[in-house]
Amino acid sequence: MILDGKCPTGPIQQSWDKHCFDLKLVNPANKRKYNVIVVGTGLAGGAAAASLGELGYNVQAFCYQDSPRRAHSIAAQGGINAAKAYPNDGDSIYRLFYDTIKGGDFRAREADVWRLAQVSNNIIDQCVAQGVPFARDYAGYLDNRSFGGAQVSRTFYARGQTGQQLLLGAYSALSRQIKAGTVTMYNRREMLDLVVVDGVAKGITVRNLVTGEIESYAADAVCLATGGYVNVFYLSTNAMGCSVTANWKAAKKGAFFANPCYTQIHPTCIPQAGDYQSKLTLMSESLRNDGRCWAPKKKEDLGKHPNEIPEEDRDYYLERKYPSFGNLAPRDIASRAAKEQCDDGRGVGPGGRGVYLDFSTAIKRVGADTIKERYGNLFEMYEKITAEDGYKRPMRIYPAPHYAMGGLWVDYNLQSNIPGLFVLGEANFSVHGANRLGASALMQGLADGYFVIPYTIGGYLVGVKPSGTSTEHAEFKKSVEDVNAEQNKLLSINGKKTVSEFMRELGGLMWENCGMARSKESLETNLKKIPALREEFWQNVKVTGTGAEFNQQLENAGRTADFLEFGELLCRDALHREESCGGHFRVEHQYDDGEAKRNDADFCYVGAWEFKGNDKEPELHKEPLKFENVHLAVRSYK
Amino acid sequence: MSAHQDHNTMTINLVVWRQKNANDPGKFENYTVNGITEHHSFLEMLDVLNEDLIKAGKDPVAFDHDCREGICGMCSQVVNGMPHGGQERTTVCQLHMRTFHDGDTIYIEPWRAKAFPIVKDLAVDREALDKIIQAGGYTSCHTGGVADGNAILIAKPIADEAMDAAECIGCGACVAGCPNSAAMLFTGAKVSQLALLPQGKLEAKQRVKNMVNTMKECGFGNCTNHYECQVACPKGINVKFIARMNREYLKAQF
Numbered sequence: 001m002i003l004d005g006k007c008p009t010g011p012i013q014q015s016w017d018k019h020c021f022d023l024k025l026v027n028p029a030n031k032r033k034y035n036v037i038v039v040g041t042g043l044a045g046g047a048a049a050a051s052l053g054e055l056g057y058n059v060q061a062f063c064y065q066d067s068p069r070r071a072h073s074i075a076a077q078g079g080i081n082a083a084k085a086y087p088n089d090g091d092s093i094y095r096l097f098y099d100t101i102k103g104g105d106f107r108a109r110e111a112d113v114w115r116l117a118q119v120s121n122n123i124i125d126q127c128v129a130q131g132v133p134f135a136r137d138y139a140g141y142l143d144n145r146s147f148g149g150a151q152v153s154r155t156f157y158a159r160g161q162t163g164q165q166l167l168l169g170a171y172s173a174l175s176r177q178i179k180a181g182t183v184t185m186y187n188r189r190e191m192l193d194l195v196v197v198d199g200v201a202k203g204i205t206v207r208n209l210v211t212g213e214i215e216s217y218a219a220d221a222v223c224l225a226t227g228g229y230v231n232v233f234y235l236s237t238n239a240m241g242c243s244v245t246a247n248w249k250a251a252k253k254g255a256f257f258a259n260p261c262y263t264q265i266h267p268t269c270i271p272q273a274g275d276y277q278s279k280l281t282l283m284s285e286s287l288r289n290d291g292r293c294w295a296p297k298k299k300e301d302l303g304k305h306p307n308e309i310p311e312e313d314r315d316y317y318l319e320r321k322y323p324s325f326g327n328l329a330p331r332d333i334a335s336r337a338a339k340e341q342c343d344d345g346r347g348v349g350p351g352g353r354g355v356y357l358d359f360s361t362a363i364k365r366v367g368a369d370t371i372k373e374r375y376g377n378l379f380e381m382y383e384k385i386t387a388e389d390g391y392k393r394p395m396r397i398y399p400a401p402h403y404a405m406g407g408l409w410v411d412y413n414l415q416s417n418i419p420g421l422f423v424l425g426e427a428n429f430s431v432h433g434a435n436r437l438g439a440s441a442l443m444q445g446l447a448d449g450y451f452v453i454p455y456t457i458g459g460y461l462v463g464v465k466p467s468g469t470s471t472e473h474a475e476f477k478k479s480v481e482d483v484n485a486e487q488n489k490l491l492s493i494n495g496k497k498t499v500s501e502f503m504r505e506l507g508g509l510m511w512e513n514c515g516m517a518r519s520k521e522s523l524e525t526n527l528k529k530i531p532a533l534r535e536e537f538w539q540n541v542k543v544t545g546t547g548a549e550f551n552q553q554l555e556n557a558g559r560t561a562d563f564l565e566f567g568e569l570l571c572r573d574a575l576h577r578e579e580s581c582g583g584h585f586r587v588e589h590q591y592d593d594g595e596a597k598r599n600d601a602d603f604c605y606v607g608a609w610e611f612k613g614n615d616k617e618p619e620l621h622k623e624p625l626k627f628e629n630v631h632l633a634v635r636s637y638k
Numbered sequence: 639m640s641a642h643q644d645h646n647t648m649t650i651n652l653v654v655w656r657q658k659n660a661n662d663p664g665k666f667e668n669y670t671v672n673g674i675t676e677h678h679s680f681l682e683m684l685d686v687l688n689e690d691l692i693k694a695g696k697d698p699v700a701f702d703h704d705c706r707e708g709i710c711g712m713c714s715q716v717v718n719g720m721p722h723g724g725q726e727r728t729t730v731c732q733l734h735m736r737t738f739h740d741g742d743t744i745y746i747e748p749w750r751a752k753a754f755p756i757v758k759d760l761a762v763d764r765e766a767l768d769k770i771i772q773a774g775g776y777t778s779c780h781t782g783g784v785a786d787g788n789a790i791l792i793a794k795p796i797a798d799e800a801m802d803a804a805e806c807i808g809c810g811a812c813v814a815g816c817p818n819s820a821a822m823l824f825t826g827a828k829v830s831q832l833a834l835l836p837q838g839k840l841e842a843k844q845r846v847k848n849m850v851n852t853m854k855e856c857g858f859g860n861c862t863n864h865y866e867c868q869v870a871c872p873k874g875i876n877v878k879f880i881a882r883m884n885r886e887y888l889k890a891q892f
Contacts, residue, residue, distance in 0.1 A: 140791030172776035
């Protein structure tokens with residue numbers, strides 16, 4: 001099937017405004033008759049639930065944490081982009097649009113990216129009005145810094161906790177609506193199924209994580225804002241509870257999964273210290289404003305204290321390879337460059353898996369106090385984890401899985417191929433192409449939640465009879481039965497291996513064979529090993545306790561079961577995409593200098609997969625990508 | 639990812655609070671974990687314990703955690719009598735085993751406060767903190783239709799002080815550390831953030847009244863100047879924000 005993103009036609013500068021005007025409206029008095037479910041309360045979900053509640057819709061919001069304020073958006077550190085052009089440095093909506101298309105290696109839809117750039121400025125205004133304490137200069141104006149893939153300073157920030165402050169802004173707006181009664185909040189609920197009635201999304205089935213009860217909720221539309229899936233690598237910068245479960249359950253009900261192989265490996269994370277490790281910690285990209293990446297030129301220097309290695313024996317590899325962007329090269333490029341240094345046997349620290357991020361030049365230039373003011377909490381965090389002082393010796397960093405550009409396929413209205421199912425934020429595939437630029441995830445989450453879904457959902461609901469389906473419908477009953485059956489099965493296996501052991505094994509396979517470099521051979525290995533591991537899981541996993549209680553092992557078992565299915569799809573997508581682009585690097589497709597080699601003739605499309613059953617191959621549907629405003633070109637940051 | 643382990647390992651004795659649910663009386667249980675290195679985080683040490691328990695067919699210890707990088711505010715354990723373990727500006731997920739020694743005995747308990755009923759073992763219900771925010775922890779602006787971000791000038795020291803208050807992660811350690819189970823540091827931080835900023839001034843009076851009243855209704859105690867909250871706070875929120883809230887509350891009466 002050829003998919004249609006239903007993008008507006010005509011000049012791109014007017015496309016969103018024209019589309020908003022063309023969308024039919026729901027009369028204010030009728031809005032309260034409609035029920036909308038929002039799953040996830042991060043930037044996208046929190047902003048959507050609050051904004052839809054303000055408009056007068058009846059919203060039911062769900063999160064797996066004990067409070068909506070804890071969604072993993074909170075961990076974003078460095079900042080949020082907007083095309084305000086406050087620094088007078090040549091920025092514009094067009095430039096943010098252009099940088100995002102190019103940063104994504106020409107694998108995103110132009111119209112969606114334009115809209116994102118256009119509403120970026122509204123986001124900053126909205127957050128300021130909420131009382132988000134963005135950094136200010138001494139005149140009282142908003143301050144900016146730079147992020148990767150851009151030559152302008154367009155990133156707004158609140159110390160190293162921008163995600164936290166933006167999320168608390170959305171959470172405060174959500175709290176206001178909860179108090180007003182337009183939003184009903186359900187904490188500690190995990191979505192375990194999408195309920196589809198006659199081909200239309202009509203509700204969800206969730207597990208109450210405290211009592212274990214399986215509950216049904218019906219609505220006129222369902223919005224998934226359930227985040228990304230890079231915990232499929234086991235070790236990632238995501239929170240422990242982040243999973244593909246909600247998205248995967250929707251995919252099994254017919255929603256297409258787009259570009260799962262586009263995963264972002266973030267270049268600056270704290271290297272792994274041991275086999276017991278449960279997660280990896282990110283060091284914000286903003287550090288590359290002042291930190292310089294290097295590795296020793298000579299292998300014999302590896303054992304030395306970094307400060308004793310003379311300047312001429314250091315390879316500042318990003319500055320050398322990409323002089324015009326230097327240390328602020330985009331993430332995919334910076335990650336591969338770090339891997340190259342380590343693969344060459346010049347990596348530092350345990351296992352040779354690390355490079356230095358050095359602040360000594362910046363400290364000499366602006367002083368340690370200024371560096372502390374800019375990044376103090378990041379240096380503190382680094383020291384807590386490594387017991388090393390980043391002011392006195394360079395930090396050690398290594399790439400780690402961080403973000404999913406792929407996600408459920410959506411059209412321009414953020415609606416999936418299942419009518420009534422909308423997908424927001426990291427959970428959809430729409431704007432980052434094959435590589436996301438730094439400080440753009442926060443922008444997308446809030447754009448989708450505050451400024452896109454409140455418009456587009458009305459265009460759908462106006463054609464739907466309000467409150468048309470109740471949880472008494474047979475599809476809801478069947479869904480509860482199916483969920484109960486899966487839970488009971490997990491509890492009854494009583495095998496010998498723990499859930500974590502399976503998840504580590506899957507993560508190891510994904511990282512080794514489908515991580516920063518992928519080959520036909522490595523991917524085919526995974527396509528054999530993952531189904532075998534999945535089979536073993538269903539024979540030999542051990543989950544203690546019962547379903548009728550707070551049971552974190554059971555929660556993890558369900559998430560792992562879904563990753564064991566989804567991981568295979570990710571590898572299949574990576575195998576089919578015979579090109580290198582953005583975060584997807586196939587060793588067979590590279591230029592002589594090791595740069596990614598895209599194949600626009602054959603792969604300039606979105607690959608959206610339809611689930612056909614676990615033992616059957618999924619079917620690939622394509623949405624061709626057209627570039628009418630940005631010229632398709634080889635991406636260069638040299 | 640290649641890993642590397644050439645550290646000396648530790649054996650740790652644990653005394654852990656176990657409680658099936660809010661109605662169960664609960665009790666301490668003793669455990670021993672082996673093979674812990676200085677690089678294990680505190681929660682990774684508990685992961686090791688739980689893997690041992692599962693393999694032995696026993697119920698693992700339930701504890702809340704999510705981001706494991708000190709920002710989501712989900713982790714909540716009293717370690718040796720101190721919320722989050724008592725290390726300055728550190729959540730329990732960021733506490734590392736290098737601060738302990740081979741053979742140490744560590745006591746682990748949940749947050750204990752009337753307003754935080756136990757869910758299971760070390761996990762508690764902190765919905766009361768959400769209720770306080772719902773009572774007024776916001777500016778009543780709608781999505782859209784707001785002024786340009788630079789139309790509101792905010793002096794840098796004011797923006798910085800608001801940010802100091804806004805750093806609260808809502809973990810509830812201040813409540814757990816307070817002999818009165820007061821949530822005044824939590825509430826004071828939000829009241830102060832919004833009272834300091836021009837955007838929040840308009841509603842300051844009603845906000846502080848509503849939030850303080852809700853705090854009382856939820857069963858939190860009052861401040862009697864022990865300052866234990868500031869010591870327990872993993873983000874170093876200063877007690878001066880309690881003083882500011884008291885001033886705001888007093889001002890709101892007139």
